[in-house]
Amino acid sequence: MIRGTTESIRRMIRSETFPTPFCSGCGHGILMGAILRAIDELEWDLDRMVFVSGIGCGGWIPSPHFAADTLHVTHGRPIAFATGVKTFNPDLNVVVIGGDGDIASIGGNHLIHAARRDLDITVICANNLIYGMTGGQLTPTTPEGAYTSTTPQGNPERPFDLCKLVAAAGATYVARYSVYHVRPLIKVLKAALQHKGFGFVEVLSSCPTQYGHRNDLATPVQMLHGFKETCVTSKRAKKMTEDELEGKVIIGEFVG
Numbered sequence: 001m002i003r004g005t006t007e008s009i010r011r012m013i014r015s016e017t018f019p020t021p022f023c024s025g026c027g028h029g030i031l032m033g034a035i036l037r038a039i040d041e042l043e044w045d046l047d048r049m050v051f052v053s054g055i056g057c058g059g060w061i062p063s064p065h066f067a068a069d070t071l072h073v074t075h076g077r078p079i080a081f082a083t084g085v086k087t088f089n090p091d092l093n094v095v096v097i098g099g100d101g102d103i104a105s106i107g108g109n110h111l112i113h114a115a116r117r118d119l120d121i122t123v124i125c126a127n128n129l130i131y132g133m134t135g136g137q138l139t140p141t142t143p144e145g146a147y148t149s150t151t152p153q154g155n156p157e158r159p160f161d162l163c164k165l166v167a168a169a170g171a172t173y174v175a176r177y178s179v180y181h182v183r184p185l186i187k188v189l190k191a192a193l194q195h196k197g198f199g200f201v202e203v204l205s206s207c208p209t210q211y212g213h214r215n216d217l218a219t220p221v222q223m224l225h226g227f228k229e230t231c232v233t234s235k236r237a238k239k240m241t242e243d244e245l246e247g248k249v250i251i252g253e254f255v256g
């Protein structure tokens, strides 16, 4: 098997599950491809991996698409289930993939305590800034002022910076990129998978259907362009003033 080819990626997908349930322009498909490419480049055996996801569009990324053992569990509880899987089977590579609601809203407490324990799992948060699957309600990561189905006059709340949150809680590998930044994203996914301890990757993902069309980013291209404009690397951010950083999202490897 030659790695990095369409064939080597296809063997990791249950073909009967395609096409995916994602809307056109959804970034979760790009993230799905990046995760599979990371595993392919590492030459890891899917039989030694378990993927755990909760309810939400982000939860569809591994389940039922990955040709591996997948647990599709209660909304907000994938890290709790993953804790059990890893504790009982310490030799398996356990990967949680879920949305910002799943991981950081209803599942927020599991997130910080798994980070505090430095549990040896990888958590990939597909952050589309919204509850995508249930109609576009705000989440703890929705930017201040953003329009959602439950904040028609703009979000009055301050969002979590998930990377700062898990780093403060004790995570030993932390990184963030968007689905626009595919090559560096694959690189940090590989690092997080290989990391011994709690590895966290936040991935800004596009949701033109529920988020974009309410926030002047109605097309898939506008959403990706938005990530290109909004994201600044941690290296560049160091040279920017607080005013210049207003409204920007810092990307890169923060811990590890």
Ligand SMILES: Cc1ncc(C[n+]2csc(CCOP(=O)(O)OP(=O)(O)O)c2C)c(N)n1
Pocket (backbone or CB within 6 Å): 055, 056, 057, 058, 059, 074, 075, 076, 098, 099, 100, 101, 102, 103, 106, 126, 128, 130, 131, 132, 133, 134, 139
């Ligand atoms: C215990 C429980 N609470 C609420 C719901 C309803 N629910 C299902 S998915 C979801 C939010 C999905 O948002 P997110 O996790 O960000 O994933 P996305 O669809 O945006 O990828 C909610 C509130 C549920 N299924 N179970």
Ligand SMILES: [Mg+2]
Pocket (backbone or CB within 6 Å): 058, 099, 100, 101, 126, 127, 128, 129, 130, 131, 132, 139
């Ligand atoms: Mg979401």
